[in-house]
Amino acid sequence: MSKAIIFKFGGASVKDAQSVKNLASILLNRLQNPFLIVVSAMGKSTNLLEEILKAKFSLVDYSSNIAILKEQHLQICRELFAPDHLIFAKIENTFLQLERELAIKVADISYDEYYDQIVCYGELLSTKIVQEYLCSQQIFCIWQDAREIISTDNRHRVAQVNWEKTALNCRKQLLPSLSKFPIITQGFIGRADNGKSTTLGREGSDFTAAILANCLDARSVTIWKDVPGVLNADPKLFPDTVLFPKLAYREAAEMTYYGASVIHPKTIKPLANKNIPLMVKSFINPDEKGTLITDCEPQQTVPTFVQKGDQILVTFRVKDFTFVNEARIHQIYAVLESLKIRVNLMQTSAISISLCLDKEFLKVEKLMQALKTHFEIRYNEDLKLLTVLHPQQEVISRMEEGKEILLEQKTRNTFQIVFREVSTAGA
Numbered sequence: 462m463s464k465a466i467i468f469k470f471g472g473a474s475v476k477d478a479q480s481v482k483n484l485a486s487i488l489l490n491r492l493q494n495p496f497l498i499v500v501s502a503m504g505k506s507t508n509l510l511e512e513i514l515k516a517k518f519s520l521v522d523y524s525s526n527i528a529i530l531k532e533q534h535l536q537i538c539r540e541l542f543a544p545d546h547l548i549f550a551k552i553e554n555t556f557l558q559l560e561r562e563l564a565i566k567v568a569d570i571s572y573d574e575y576y577d578q579i580v581c582y583g584e585l586l587s588t589k590i591v592q593e594y595l596c597s598q599q600i601f602c603i604w605q606d607a608r609e610i611i612s613t614d615n616r617h618r619v620a621q622v623n624w625e626k627t628a629l630n631c632r633k634q635l636l637p638s639l640s641k642f643p644i645i646t647q648g649f650i651g652r653a654d655n656g657k658s659t660t661l662g663r664e665g666s667d668f669t670a671a672i673l674a675n676c677l678d679a680r681s682v683t684i685w686k687d688v689p690g691v692l693n694a695d696p697k698l699f700p701d702t703v704l705f706p707k708l709a710y711r712e713a714a715e716m717t718y719y720g721a722s723v724i725h726p727k728t729i730k731p732l733a734n735k736n737i738p739l740m741v742k743s744f745i746n747p748d749e750k751g752t753l754i755t756d757c758e759p760q761q762t763v764p765t766f767v768q769k770g771d772q773i774l775v776t777f778r779v780k781d782f783t784f785v786n787e788a789r790i791h792q793i794y795a796v797l798e799s800l801k802i803r804v805n806l807m808q809t810s811a812i813s814i815s816l817c818l819d820k821e822f823l824k825v826e827k828l829m830q831a832l833k834t835h836f837e838i839r840y841n842e843d844l845k846l847l848t849v850l851h852p853q854q855e856v857i858s859r860m861e862e863g864k865e866i867l868l869e870q871k872t873r874n875t876f877q878i879v880f881r882e883v884s885t886a887g888a
């Protein structure tokens with residue numbers, strides 16, 4: 462058993478030079494042996510890499526975005542290192558590799574495969590900079606390419622982990638070095654058997670930390686965020702939020718299921734399976750306790766709000782005066798399953814089935830195409846889905862104000878509405 466401590470730093474915690482310095486100061490008093498650091502791409506650089514790829518596929522010039530990406534990283538380096546530091550050559554070299562990848566013709570490779578070969582550069586760049594900075598501060602650590610550890614299938618952009626191989630890689634490649642030095646590696650990225658880079662899904666670095674923790678039988682995982690911990694709502698969307706000092710795995714998993722983006726939804730399971738505690742802490746106030754997530758008894762009764770944007774509500778109405786039955790539901794779910802579309806909420810009536818889905822444009826189009834001969838299909842887009850866990854009547858009434866509600870569902874523990882904001886402009 463390694464009993465490694467794992468810290469994961471996301472994009473917001475390495476968004477500029479000051480943030481990298483802050484990361485080093487967090488580590489300084491907390492380093493133990495063995496220790497693993499997982500880092501995401503800096504700030505919004507994954508989005509910029511996505512833009513570069515979209516331009517490449519639209520046959521539009523992307524050189525200005527490459528220049529922006531490079532300048533962002535170089536500027537951070539200028540603030541952290543002396544002008545003759547080795548990091549500048551490393552950054553140049555990494556950008557040369559990126560340009561080489563971008564020389565591949567779009568006709569020769571699928572979009573998703575191309576995506577993974579390009580987008581992984583965000584994490585490769587950030588970890589090189591952070592490692593060099595830590596070493597310059599006498600925090601000596603080893604840079605590990607996560608693609609040599611996280612073994613996946615070749616479902617690009619949503620790669621599935623090969624747990625056996627990954628565990629073996631951890632034992633053979635990580636453990637020997639971990640006992641000597643802290644290791645820094647990338648979140649989000651892995652490698653398929655054919656040697657191609659893969660990614661685990663957007664915001665997947667929390668999941669990387671959990672995979673490595675599971676495979677290493679780690680002592681704990683701490684994910685460092687720009688919030689005090691897990692709150693009863695996203696503070697960017699709701700005022701007066703409350704911090705949860707403790708949560709049960711089940712409670713945290715439920716929140717992520719409904720869309721609480723503070724923790725990647727796949728993070729909890731690998732940790733819960735090995736009973737590894739997860740801490741969510743603030744990189745702004747690192748001495749504060751944050752949230753501790755363990756196998757404790759579920760304890761929250763505070764109303765908890767999770768809101769998801771970009772929702773589409775699709776209603777399938779039977780055409781032939783039969784009623785909705787199991788066969789009809791199965792017919793729809795078979796297509797959903799084949800297209801890998803997740804249903805966020807479902808409601809049936811005598812003659813129709815309504816589904817609230819993430820608006821993944823092409824997939825929803827395909828769904829409707831596949832079912833249009835059997836059902837009359839209507840849809841509403843640009844909607845939001847609000848889930849309230851542990852709802853109380855006065856909270857529900859407040860939540861309904863100022864909204865056009867297209868669908869509502871309530872159980873003892875959960876209240877959900879699909880809605881659009883009512884415009885008050887000109888009122």
Ligand SMILES: Nc1ncnc2c1ncn2[C@@H]1O[C@H](COP(=O)(O)OP(=O)(O)O)[C@@H](O)[C@H]1O
Nearest residue numbers: 471472473688690691692694695697721722723
């Ligand atoms: N229940 C919640 N508690 C705290 N933060 C939340 C919650 N739901 C959503 N968030 C959002 O999650 C953000 C932190 O997650 P994220 O941006 O993915 O971090 P990073 O990319 O740095 O790992 C916060 O800034 C906050 O807006």
Ligand SMILES: N[C@@H](CC(=O)OP(=O)(O)O)C(=O)O
Nearest residue numbers: 471472501507663664665666
């Ligand atoms: N950089 C990737 C992976 C990730 O997890 O990032 P973050 O930890 O900043 O959410 C993304 O933006 O999707």
